[in-house]
Every structure is written in C-alpha cells, then in structure tokens.
Amino acid sequence: AQSVAQPEDQVNVAEGNPLTVKCTYSVSGNPYLFWYVQYPNRGLQFLLKYITGDNLVKGSYGFEAEFNKSQTSFHLKKPSALVSDSALYFCAVRGANLAAGNKLTFGGGTRVLVKP
C-alpha cells in the first residue's frame, strides 16, 4: 500500500522568508511524486512533480521540491514566500509500476499562512 505523511497541519511564515512544507511517502518501487495547491473554494492546482531525473524539480509560482530517496521525502520549498501563497498544500504519491494503476494517494494537507 502507498501512503503519504504531511507532519504539519499548518505552517506559518513571514512574507519574504523561506517556506518549507514537508512530505514523506511510502510506496512499492519507484515513486511518482506530486505537489498540488488548493486555494479557498477552488479545485486543486498542479505545482510540480518528480518522475525521474534530477532530484531538484522546479514548478509553478517559484516553488521547487527536492526528492530524497534515502529519506523517502519530497519537501516543497520556496525561497521567498508571498502573502498570496497562503493556501492548502497537498503532497501525493503513486507507484511507477503498472500494478499500482494511476491511483494517487494524498497526504492530509498542510495549511500555509504567510503573514505580511
């Protein structure tokens, strides 16, 4: 079975400071890892993904994430947070093998609050 843990329900950061949202995962075989963001009363927006290749992946709105296989982590980062980054962030995983299908498993979500 595959699973995702987002250990922090909420992250508070001052505008201009670095933002990190943590994610660890468990999956059989190689992972496909994703980050999504949900603004109030909106659907999920895709931010970035890791499939293969460089461990550091860059995505939308200045976000990046680092895949760490030994620590089974995929933390989301932004060097300088904006007030507009305040939202709910979800990490998701699925296995690369066909037996896993294309089913995504989501973490519980982390609410980010960026204060001016």
Add this chain to the structure above:
Amino acid sequence: SAVISQKPSRDICQRGTSLTIQCQVDSQVTMMFWYRQQPGQSLTLIATANQGSEATYESGFVIDKFPISRPNLTFSTLTVSNMSPEDSSIYLCSVEDPAGVWGDTQYFGPGTRLTVL
C-alpha cells in the same frame, strides 16, 4: 494543461434525493477519476472511470451509491444517490492522459461543493 469544468459548482440538497455532477474536459483523455473531499479533510478516491468499461470503485464506495457514467473521452458524470448529511463534501473530477502531452500528471476540475440538509 487540461481545461476541466464541473457542473454544478455547488448545490444544497435535501436528504434522500440524488444529485448528478458533470465533468467536462476540453480534450480527449483516457482516464478520469472522481474524488471526495470531506470538510477539512484530504482527498479520497471514489472511482476510476475509463471510457468503454465499468468504473472501478475503491474500498468503501459502491456503485449503487455513486453510479458513474463515462459515455465518451471528454465527459463523465457522478451521481450521489439517496443523500444524507454525511455526503456533504466537495466532489472533484480529475483527468490523466498518460500517452498524451501531459504525461503522468492528473489535472483537477474546480470541484462541486455539496451540502445535504
């Protein structure tokens, strides 16, 4: 990325009634999914809907409660039947087209916010 629309965007329904949610995507996709997001919670997959086959339901979800149609490669419906207040959630559809330009990324619709009284 895909442009996905859902109708209705929100609804308030009486218990015991049914609601059909529509999901429309602007291009043909092989895979469509339906998720539920209960208040303050994460997303839970209800079922996978592929054109030309019966939907595949996840544990805890049954066809009688959540019948799904997938008549073509751009459209799907989810019906929430015999509703109770516990069905109050956001229902989201997503699409994926592994052989297409988006590769292995699922894109989500804006969601349907359902409140059952």
